[in-house]
Amino acid sequence: MEPLLGEARPQAPHPLPTAQCYLTIRAATEALCAPISAEDAALQSMPDASPAKWHLAHCSWFFETFVLGPSIPGYRVFCPAYHHLYNSYYQSVGSPFPRPQRGLLSRPSLEEVVAYRRHVDGCMTDLLATPGTAERSDLLGVVELGLQHEQQHQELLLTDLKHLFFQNPLRPCYRAEAPGRALAPLTDRAWCEHPGGIARIGHTGPGFCFDNEQPRHRRLLEPFALASHPVTNSEWMAFMADGGYERPELWLSDGFEAVRAGGWRAPLYWEREASGWQVFTFAGMQPVGLDDPVCHVSLFEADAFARWSRARLPGEEEWEILAAGAAVEGNFVERGLLRPSPSGAGGKLPRQLFGDVWEWTRSPYGPYPGYRPPEGALGEYNGKFMANQWVLRGGSCATPQGHLRASYRNFFPSSARWQFTGVRIARDLR
């Protein structure tokens, strides 16, 4: 038996989702919509994004379609038309309404969508309170999936809204900047080394995970080191000042084409003003924080920065091995900053693995060896997207803390910039 490095910490037995848990997560979604109007909730800024209202409804559709319908004899859907409107991409349960047209639906109104949520919540809490439900682990498994799914949409709702607001020359403010952004001085980059060897990655233990985190399997690692913290805005400015966006030799070929086609000169949401670089945040335009992790950069930009740094992006297995022993703590959505924050000094290295910014890896998103999607429609959840995307790790300032874990795999295409995506560099040892 080969030695296994980076084993995950022992976990507590996995609690099944309760009505309380259900209601807490559902309420968190709606709390995110408190600052916005029905008009804000109806618009769609681009085909990749969805209106907030659509997110609200789709998450309810998920419970209705995969929990209530199959579990409650004679269940009557809230509105038959919603089955088409709020199906995201599940071909096996019907024909999804075209994604680019989600922003053309002024009806159902936000009020009706909220009523839909109330209806689903009532049925769900009844179901969860029904004697015998607690024993139906298959059913509870889908409930848990539905809640994790809702948490994913909480983040998307925020990133899609930010993108929408940025299209508006008024630069709307979602809410005022929360006080208490850590502005502790940043220490220099250190390198966190790992000797390599055969290690296991993928989810283990009793807690929830998505299918794409399994099966847990062995990987062979060569000795490597991970940067102690994500790349900062001041480092990014040095890259820009050194002609980072103008030098083709730093870029993948498709990446440089994306630079050219998109007119990229800085991360998304940056704007140059007389007073210096400003960045669009949920509190409107703000000065770029020099020690903040750089954010809203694409895989292509992350890769070019790493090349410029004579480093590389980490592999997802490298990231996971180093993260496996760390507590899932950091600047998550619950902190209310909704923007990445400097790491400060002190504490255990590496810092900020969790929260602040999703970290691009050099790993194309694909199935783990032996991966099999679940049977049935829920098999469409992850598996069919395993091509032409890249793995990101660690969660962001818009991710619910309880949603994350070391084995969590997020994924986006190489040009995507509107998520809270940042960079941590790595290098080979020897």
Place this chain on the structure above:
Amino acid sequence: MEPLLGEARPQAPHPLPTAQCYLTIRAATEALCAPISAEDAALQSMPDASPAKWHLAHCSWFFETFVLGPSIPGYRVFCPAYHHLYNSYYQSVGSPFPRPQRGLLSRPSLEEVVAYRRHVDGCMTDLLATPGTAERSDLLGVVELGLQHEQQHQELLLTDLKHLFFQNPLRPCYRAEAPGRALAPLTDRAWCEHPGGIARIGHTGPGFCFDNEQPRHRRLLEPFALASHPVTNSEWMAFMADGGYERPELWLSDGFEAVRAGGWRAPLYWEREASGWQVFTFAGMQPVGLDDPVCHVSLFEADAFARWSRARLPGEEEWEILAAGAAVEGNFVERGLLRPSPSGAGGKLPRQLFGDVWEWTRSPYGPYPGYRPPEGALGEYNGKFMANQWVLRGGSCATPQGHLRASYRNFFPSSARWQFTGVRIARDLR
């Protein structure tokens, strides 16, 4: 001096716009929005259309920019940002916000836009009540233009909203069908003849007209006849049944390409169901009325139908000559049907020249001989669009009655279908 045919009827002296008149027209715009929500008002279905909220704001911007600003010393605009957001296409007063992005503005809210209207209304009524204003005919001329402009947007607001609602699989209902749609039996098509000769067209008399209706000038007409009423849905079905949409020999080359590219098989808003053809109306899907004027067809379709009928479309001068002596009465927006209605039998011929449907002519939209746009920014109102569009005449069931006259020239590109556009055929005599 040659004989002049078709002289326009003598007109009453032209009343200058009063505060009352102003408030009446402004209120009419808002009344059209009574049935819709803020969400309905914010969305944009295609680049050619605008959100209802944008129409509401833009009309106020017009008064603020062209009346209040120039007339009131020290006038402070309601919000400086609106100058960019609500400028439609006036390059000489600034940089218009891009039209395809009008649907990305959740802010200003509908409520703020209504407050903007109240602000402008207050200033306008003050101005109109100011001693001396009544003598400033140049100023009152711009006020009148602003009101006519607002009436144009009343119709566009409706047609854009209808197009938006049609994108929604729920097929929303704007309001229930008003009772009283005339369903009198239709008589056969008759021909209204005209002997030709030199005639004058273009606006005359003291009333308001747009610059594009002038100068009044001479035209040489050959003997012709105009159909007694617009083409009906049952006639259109005969065209369809005869392969109208499949026979290239009936079409202009670009027209047949539009048929192919757009998958046209029937007028816009028609849907084939088991029970027969249905049409989307402001009251949702309704059976196609056989005796109703066909509506929502493009110039290309109108032209193909005319060719199939061994007829042609009328020239705008022919239409105007026959309409010049007729009363401007018919199925206008005030009737509340918001849908074309059968002509019924009896009465003077030709029927339905005014109201029901705009009638495509064979006249490309261009300047009248000697045409000069006004000096200044308002010169951009009409003149710069005089290419690659076609003249329509007569107004529709969505046009305010007081807005129309025989010399009125509407214009749209040859593929446009979302206006209330129909067909009246003509033919040469001899």
Place this chain on the structure above:
Amino acid sequence: MEPLLGEARPQAPHPLPTAQCYLTIRAATEALCAPISAEDAALQSMPDASPAKWHLAHCSWFFETFVLGPSIPGYRVFCPAYHHLYNSYYQSVGSPFPRPQRGLLSRPSLEEVVAYRRHVDGCMTDLLATPGTAERSDLLGVVELGLQHEQQHQELLLTDLKHLFFQNPLRPCYRAEAPGRALAPLTDRAWCEHPGGIARIGHTGPGFCFDNEQPRHRRLLEPFALASHPVTNSEWMAFMADGGYERPELWLSDGFEAVRAGGWRAPLYWEREASGWQVFTFAGMQPVGLDDPVCHVSLFEADAFARWSRARLPGEEEWEILAAGAAVEGNFVERGLLRPSPSGAGGKLPRQLFGDVWEWTRSPYGPYPGYRPPEGALGEYNGKFMANQWVLRGGSCATPQGHLRASYRNFFPSSARWQFTGVRIARDLR
């Protein structure tokens, strides 16, 4: 009866096309291809253009399809596949090969296409020599149409080739500049006046004309004046220096959008070099001739120039009335310059109505009153294009002289620049 102005000159009886005439025109087409290689003849620079080889074959297809097939019992086509490949747009005789793909046909080779031409020439000369043919005026009419058609393609072959060569950074030379370009000093612009009245335009007399030049009909003209010669390059430079391409108030709305989208800063084929403006010609890059008529401008540019000049474009009827009495002489393709030339001084005014550059008019291309396309497939020749294009008059330095006449109507869309298109301004009198 009203006075008729501008009557066309009496014409000689119309000679029927003979084998000699046929062979002369066919040979002229091939002579244009003498300087080019099979490779040059195979390529297509844009969907609007065709490879030279395609032009060569299509003109033969025309004779085969509309003359040989219907006239010779048991005629066997040269190659059945050509019926699809070389059909331009005649839906009623089959399915045309898609225009944008004409440049994907390396086979048939140029050699095979030439063989095809020889085959058709043999059959055609046999047919024309057959006793009785000379009496078949319907047949000879189609032969004549085929020859006129071939002449149209002679010009297109040249303009398409010029456009292709310009895509090549080598800036290939079609042939060296012919000596003898008139460089006589230019006199100032004079105005050629016309008192207006009722006049007749459209073809008259025994000679050939296209269907779109008929029926001859009456037009009412107001007094006007036409410039004595086309706008020159030095005048165009003054327009450019005065911000002509940057000032939206000079442009139609669609025109200014075309300027922006196409990055237009000067006429097509102009390039700014250290030594001044150069222009691409059939003899490669050459200095822009200050007194040459400006060429390769769109309708939009012509219209903006006219507005800048406080003038307007002529109506096609105005042009024709003034041209009706003039001899069809000028810088045509036979002169071999293949580029517009200064008018020089002296001689009768207006100068250069014929040859040099096609002159944009303000007339949208449409049917004359009472126009009827011919029965059958040849009815597709002109009629189906009568929308969204503009009439040009007078022919160019790439037009065969014998092809032109005062009533000739050419037509192109408002953004087209690759033809030899120029500008003559006009103005209202009074």
Place this chain on the structure above:
Amino acid sequence: MEPLLGEARPQAPHPLPTAQCYLTIRAATEALCAPISAEDAALQSMPDASPAKWHLAHCSWFFETFVLGPSIPGYRVFCPAYHHLYNSYYQSVGSPFPRPQRGLLSRPSLEEVVAYRRHVDGCMTDLLATPGTAERSDLLGVVELGLQHEQQHQELLLTDLKHLFFQNPLRPCYRAEAPGRALAPLTDRAWCEHPGGIARIGHTGPGFCFDNEQPRHRRLLEPFALASHPVTNSEWMAFMADGGYERPELWLSDGFEAVRAGGWRAPLYWEREASGWQVFTFAGMQPVGLDDPVCHVSLFEADAFARWSRARLPGEEEWEILAAGAAVEGNFVERGLLRPSPSGAGGKLPRQLFGDVWEWTRSPYGPYPGYRPPEGALGEYNGKFMANQWVLRGGSCATPQGHLRASYRNFFPSSARWQFTGVRIARDLR
């Protein structure tokens, strides 16, 4: 030290390229062009493909730019303009002519391009014969790279030409079918098992390899099996008959979208005729061979077929481990079939690893651990394309045999179909 499986066979010392070797490979390129005309060589069927003439010139440009220029003092290029025209994508040596416009270059003529080749050949053979050159291993390394590069373009020249010919309704024949296509009966699929473990992949030994095959490095394999031969057309027909192209559950999400957008119903080049499925080959349309390996399928199709088969695609490391011990023999371009051929029965398993069809793997194309591109412009050769493409292995019936080896990595995007791409399935053991 862990056991190493699948070690590559010992190789002979690596011979340096001689003038003879150079001339042989250059001549092979030109031999491929023997059946085609200058017209065939000039056309480009799509932006991803290049004209044959461009391939011919670009390969010479490579030697001129990277060998002759740097090595010969005072070397004068054949034509300065070629430096721009025939640069494919090397940003560091200049500005490449845009790829989509390569088909707009009728000049330089094929004849001139051949003269360019002769010029480069003369200089190259002089250089290789110069005393001292044999000792300059750096120089000879670039010569070798240039020859391998030329071999890559030999295959691309064929696949691009095939694609061009297929756009032509005449379905041109490149050359008649060579006799001797093996049509031996096919045996059933067997599985070639491997026990897994730590193995090394990547090039080893003295022979040439591309930078992307290095560094040789360790991989951890789980037990797996590879199919004994590639998927055949009859198997593919079973997939099609089972609704393979209509069932979204078999496809990656982007793959099913590609099916829909491209109207895919069968492999590229297949056409359904009354007599059954035909396929376009270099000898024109031919019946689909049931036992032939399926060809011209995309990664998406390969993946869907594997899923339908309850199998998966192999990883590139799995493929390489099994191939490492096999002789590089098979149906390569030298055999002259230019089309995949049945494996027949008998012989060592797995069959047809080399030749016939490139085999899609499930491995996204990326850098090997520790990969570094070469310094200088040649660092652009491979590294900058390591994103959003997929690895293919084994060579095809259009690949030169001497060009291939077990560690060879080809790569194309997931929708590409115009290469000779096929499928071998794999599965996990246990």
